[in-house]
Amino acid sequence: MKAMFTYPRRVAVGLAVVQAYVLTWISMVLVCVLGYVLTASSPMLGDVTWQDAARLAGSLWLLAFGTPIVAGGAQVSLAPLILTAVIFIATVKFLRSARIDDWQDVLIAGGTGVVTAGLIGTASFSFILWALIAGGVLAVLAAQLARTEILENCYIDYLRRGWQRVWPLAAALAGLALVLTLVAFFAGFDRISAIQAAYLTNSTGTVFMTLAQLLFLPAAGAWALAYASGAGFTVGAGSVFSALGGQGAPIPAIPILGALPDPTTRLPWLVAIVVALGVSGGVWVWFRFRARLREPDTWVVLAVGLAEVLVAVSVLGALSSGGIGPGRLEAVGVRAPVLTGLIFLEVGLPFLGVPALIETTRWWLARRAERKQATTPDAGAAGEQVPAGPESAAELGQVGASEVSPTAPTAPLAYSAMSAPSAASAASAPSAVSASSPAGVASAPSAPGTASADHPASAVSPAEGEEQA
Structure with a gap:
């Protein structure tokens, strides 16, 4: 069954090329002969007959493939590209209806194009060899474009x-x-x-x-x-x-x-x-x-x-x-x-x-x-830095004072390294201003046994308190 199906399809591929080529060629013949009949009275035609018009149609058809026309010592090789596009599109349409599946179909289309163009070339003013080559090349390109499976x-x-x-x-x-x-x-x-x-x-x-x-x-x-x-x-x-x-x-x-x-x-x-x-x-x-x-x-x-x-x-x-x-x-x-x-x-x-x-x-x-x-320095990081000034010292003093217990016994005359030579009194005056505080801001009264702000680490023993009293 596969062979019976494949054989007619191969034949259909060849017939598709024949149909496209022959139909476009016959159309050119009809147009040229009709033009001759309608302008036969023109003195420019001279002794031209309708057979010459038909042969000219075949030559124009092959000229679309790039096959030169040679007549009377003159050569015309400028291709009518509109006609070329019409023949190519018609061939692609017919080949798609016949289904091009593999390279064998492409080769069959090319061979059929060679034979068909050669037969048409015998009834024209064109070179037969160039007609064979051009007819085969156009059929191969059309078959490749009409393939059902796109190469990946x-x-x-x-x-x-x-x-x-x-x-x-x-x-x-x-x-x-x-x-x-x-x-x-x-x-x-x-x-x-x-x-x-x-x-x-x-x-x-x-x-x-x-x-x-x-x-x-x-x-x-x-x-x-x-x-x-x-x-x-x-x-x-x-x-x-x-x-x-x-x-x-x-x-x-x-x-x-x-x-x-x-x-x-x-x-x-x-x-x-x-x-x-x-x-x-x-x-x-x-x-x-x-x-x-x-x-x-x-x-x-x-x-x-x-x-x-x-x-x-x-x-x-x-x-x-x-x-x-x-x-x-x-x-x-x-x-x-x-x-x-x-x-x-x-x-x-x-x-x-x-x-x-x-x-x-x-x-x-x-x-x-x-x-x-x-x-560039980081502006945000610079803004977060706090200068180590008097306020910082006061904060450090408060932290140090909070760590000292008021009832903890201390050695007599024991001062921290940060204490000034003259120790602060046990009870500061309410109006006393801390040295570390900003001007005009009074510090709270200091309880006995606690350190002042500018002496954060100093402590007063109970014995010293009695002697001062």
Whole structure:
């Protein structure tokens, strides 16, 4: 029974990849053929037939995998990343319905992707070898993401925890890129409209051309991020567009390129905005995880999360570069290593440096306060000390007198060490003032045989009392 259940499930995994690939490919064919039918009267089409439109659909489908289109001596390798995302998401959905349980299922999905992409590549203008590789890689990645059991190990856990801590930073960078792209489109709308009007297409043709260009919207976002960071991007050899200044050159008559900024304009405050995003992310990290920033594991997780963001930026930069025509138009896009390095300097270092600086400052202030407290005398302890003055002596005298019994026999002329040479009389006058008492305070009458306050240890014997009487 186990073999009967396993075999159909393995087949279902392969069919899931076939369904996702073929359905998206057929959709592209229908769109391209429909666009050809609706714009067949345009003089720009020349001798193009509907079969050419169908083959172009297959080439565009493979271009989403990064497979270049080669036709008429020109090479187009800039990927429509929106179409790439659609194919990838569809493949993941179909594979999840088929259940991916182990590595054998992943390999089956990859092999099916290789075969399917190769068959589609035979009916296109693309390289077959690159189509085989790209089709297999995308299917393997989709199958890995569609696994029912999530791999549990320390590395996967670090990746997951790292992404949970840095996704706001990634979202902020994506939001900045989107805002800059929209601003560029609105600012260059007149130029875009003028280039579109030169194609002499009707409203239907304009809609299809607009939709085709929107497939490259993620590439435009990557270009905007490169522009703001100062890394810049190129549209043909010899041209540079950057917020720190660039260089102009002739560009092809493609409507979406009408949104390009003036290469001679300098906008250094955009770089400051990118740095501010990194600083804000660092403040957010400190505020959110300040209770755990003293633990080394927290910094490891933050570093792993930052590495994930940098890898995503690098991959996006690489996929947003390529060629859109012959000659100088073969160099279009951003330099991924330069973009990644600048994002690390402008965003990554503040992201990690700000919480580290805050924690270091707090630690230094705490140590400084401890050292200051250690070198300052304790005010409370000083206040509890009683000076050894006359009042203390009086108290000691009272204590000594209370310890002497009035009836205890004593040796004649026996005086304590603290007694003065002239002993006090047995009966002091009521108005006598003790030497140890404050001025103006009279001491109580002393009973015979008791010591006065300023002679606490002296005692008078009965014999001496009789002689004095």
